[in-house]
Amino acid sequence: MENYKAINWNNLEDQIDKATWEKLTEQFWLDTRIPLSNDLADWRTLSEADKDVVAKVFGGLTLLDTLQSQDGMSALKADSRTQQEEAVLNNIEFMESVHAKSYSSIFSTLNTPKEIEEIFAWTDTNEILQYKAQKINDLYQNGTPLQKKVASVFLETFLFYSGFYTPLYWLGHNKLANVAEIIKLILRDESVHGTYIGYKFQLGFNELSEAQQEEFKTWMYETLYDLYENEEKYTHLLYDQVGWTDDVLVFLRYNANKALMNLGMDPLFPDTAEDVNPVVMNGISTSTSNHDFFSQVGNGYLLGNVEAMQDSDYEF
Secondary structure (H helix, E strand, O other): OOOOOOOOOOOOOOHHHHHHHHHHHHOOOOHHHOOHHHHHHHHHHOOHHHHHHHHHHHHHHHHHHHHHHHHHHHHHHOOOOOHHHHHHHHHHHHHHHHHHHHHHHHHHHHOOHHHHHHHHHHHHHOHHHHHHHHHHHHHHHHOOHHHHHHHHHHHHHHHOHHHHHHHHHHHHOOOOHHHHHHHHHHHHHHHHHHHHHHHHHHHHHOOOOHHHHHHHHHHHHHHHHHHHHHHHHHHHHHHOOOOOHHHHHHHHHHHHHHHHHHOOOOOOOOOOHHHOOHHHHHHOOOOOOOOOOOOOOOOOOOOOOOOOOOHHHHOO
16 A cells, blocks of 8 residues: 655655645635624615516526535645645635635625525526536536636636626725725636646646647637637626616626736637726726725734634633
8 A cells, every 4th residue: 555645844846736735725714704784775776677587597606615615625636736736725625615605695684585595596597607507517527737727717717707706896986995905805806726736737738739738728718719709608698687788798708818828828709808898807906905994804904813712712
């Protein structure tokens, strides 16, 4: 029997593993730190159509983060190049669960129990939403190691953004600031996830022959365009009722190009940051928010210093 090998962080095969681990642990957060109830006054001013969009985009995001946490990262871990990479993917897997849970925190604050049931019923049965989840999961279950990484980057850096548009839009109009704060925390995580997994993809891709690379690129661009066509339908379904569809599609194409860049590929669409709604682009910044710490917790909050537990701490 082969001996079990202990992970040694002092003997690194890839320095990016350690740098990514440190980055992810530095920006650890939980949804319980964000005072979502402060957004209730804003929520009551939204129209029924606006509320419907918010509910459905977060339902869709919950489904995709569930996919990432339950199937995506375990699929990627099977092909880890180093022990430290597997540890980083463990961290990502947990944070995807935090992301999925955070949407339920939003629902429990803004929606009634009956509305929450309706949101999840819609999420679990909508054919367009299920198509992209099943397309990505099929790659996780049956794809090659490189195809799995492409699926993950496409999901993290492209497909999530039809949902992210909504809270970023409202943030730019001084509404739902705490809901948007959670999204900015998620964006900060996804930025690292997409970059890291894209880097690991490039290591494997560069080991292919030139002919294999060309064949793979053809598959990758065809897959992206298939997902984009489905995302067009999803965007019309969500946003036609509020008139944002064209702006959201620009945002999607821009982020599809960003996903390709993470994979070391050329962009597919002509859209650039200058074409995106500037209000949303301003909100997409992952820098620390300048919040009043007496009323809100910005995404740059500091974790408290760890202190030794006392006997009295165990007395509930």
